[in-house]
Amino acid sequence: MRDFALGKGGGLLRYSVGATREEVRSAERSEYDQGIHIDASVPIGQALFRSGDVGGRLATQRYGKVWFDRVPLLADVPDRWTEIDLATGARRALSGSDVPAVPSLAPGKAGVDGDLWKFVRDLHGGRVAWLTRIGDKHGQMYRPDVLLSALPVARARRAIKCESMLCTGKAITGIQWRPHSDEVLFAVTDPAAGLGQSIYRWNVRSGTVLPVAHSPGLLDGGRHSSSECGVSFAAMVCVSATASQPPRLERIDLETGSRRVLFEPNAALAQAMARSSSVTLLRWTDPTGQVFTGQFYAAKPDSAARPPLFVDYYQCAGFVRGGLGDEWPFASFAAQGISALCINAAPYVVDPVVRFNKGRAAVESAVKLLSARGEIDCARVGMGGLSFGSEVTMWVAMNSPLLKAASVSSVSVSPNYYLFGSLKGTLFIKGLKELWGLGAPEETPARWHELSPAYKLERISAPILFQMSEQEYLQATDYVIPLIRENMADLYVFPDEPHQKFQPKHKLAVYTRNMDWFRFWLQGHEDADPSKTAQYAQWRALGSRAGQARSSAPACEGRVRG
Secondary structure, rough: EEEEEEHHHEEEEEEEEEEOHHHHHHHHHHHHHOOOOOOOOOOOOOOOOEEEEEEHHHHHHEOOOOOOOOOOOOOOOOEEEEEOOOOOOEEEEEEEHHOOOOOOOHHHOOOOEEEEEEEEEEOOOOOOOEEEEOOOOOOOOOOOOOEEEOOOOOOOOOOOEEEOOOOOOEEEEEEEOOOOOOOOEEEEEEHHHHHHHHEEEOOOOOOOOOEEEEEEEEEEOOOOOOOOEOOOOOOOEEEEOOOOOOOOOEEEOOOOOOOEEEEOOHHHHHHHHHHHOOOEEEEEEEEOOOOOEEEEEEOOOOOOOOEEEEEEEEEEOOOOHHHHHOOOOOOHHHOOOEEEEEEEEOOOOOOOOHHHHHHHHHHHHHHHHHOOOOOOOOOOOEEOOOOOOHHHHHHHHHHOOOOOEEEEEEOOOOOOHHHHHHHHHHEEHHHHHHHHOOOOOOOOOOOOHHHOHHHHHHOOOEEEEEEEEOHHHHHHHHHHHHHHHOOOOOOOEOOOOOOOOOOOOHHHHHHHHHHHHHHHHHHOOOOOOOHHHHHHHHHHHHHHHHHHHHHHOOOOOOOOOO
């Protein structure tokens, strides 16, 4: 099922489907027998036949409409809508005007300023609420501020703005109509509070804004700050999660704000976290005045020596299992004597050198702060990341002596990346230009030499563990293979995995190997498990530059404003 909608007060269910399972399987078998025609829609660099998980089965994939996202074969088959009478069970096919329309109302027509970001319709009253981005970008990808607007009544031609101090200048990330009311519920995700969330209700007739609930973590529909809680007139049902509290389901009364736990599947984990780890919100300023926040997992000292530090840079909202992508177990690091810091990234700027250097400054200034406090050993610092976090990790490894070891799971821009992506045509080439300022390698050689690790291999002195998905690793082989040949890297590839790995056995393997890797490089520890003998032999054989990283102590002491 692709979509659904309720009609006639909930008495009718309308749903849409695309191609049937058998039609998809038949198309896959036909391609297998006849040969797969390679064009701009085919994700080259991965297995071409049933190599990605779609709906619980391995399926042949094609590129979707957003960058490198994947969709199943025959995803472009038009929707077919069916209606079910829930009282009688009667079904009928829908067509023409009976098909539910995609709601669309341009905010500009209602006098709403800014760039459209999100909108939601009041299903019971026909009104619309919008979130638009406003303000001067100043080199950022998006305008920095958010405006909340809505139509006060269904037939209103002009929208009204939320003008309370509780909704202006705030990082609003989600909106919902409260059923059978004049209120819009909105969520604020505060960067200054480590992405903690608050929920408010705005009466579009009176203009009154009242707080509903607050959390130092997430209060939403899942793991993303913009996902929606379930809502009725009386209450919201949300997933609550903080850095020290695993996800649980809570009921929040919309009038009183009182909260009641409905389901806590991770109660044992919460108790174990309380016993074994200490996590605090860290807030600091880099030398340029940029404010950063992060979740700091302090290691329990087992000697007089300061503990080493592991750092991840990207996003650290809610219950931080291991950075975006869940690959570096912060709490487990801390339990084994390695402090860990998950840093929330600065606003995304268009110039890649600026945005990568912001990440580098965040890491270096955090290390200096924690070192000046006597909380970590700045000569034993490791770093890891996924996606943008991988790029920043590689950037720090190429441009700073800080790291003793690194671990990445995604690709950085390189000639291979360009070659594979260029088959997509204009969409990829335009995006590469906009996000990295890169043309083809022969068109912008200076920019490529500045950004790509493929041209800066000699500047990398920290050993790197690559744990990559099968969908992506070939795009990185032009710099990973040379690092392997120079005994500076170790590579593992996980079959049938997309950008973010999801298979439980693979997740466990990644967690375990990352733990072994950083304990080896930062603590000199080797697990006695005989099945890991070959692993440690491989790591001990890493070359001279890795040996230099093992023994070097960068000049990381200093003061920053905390």
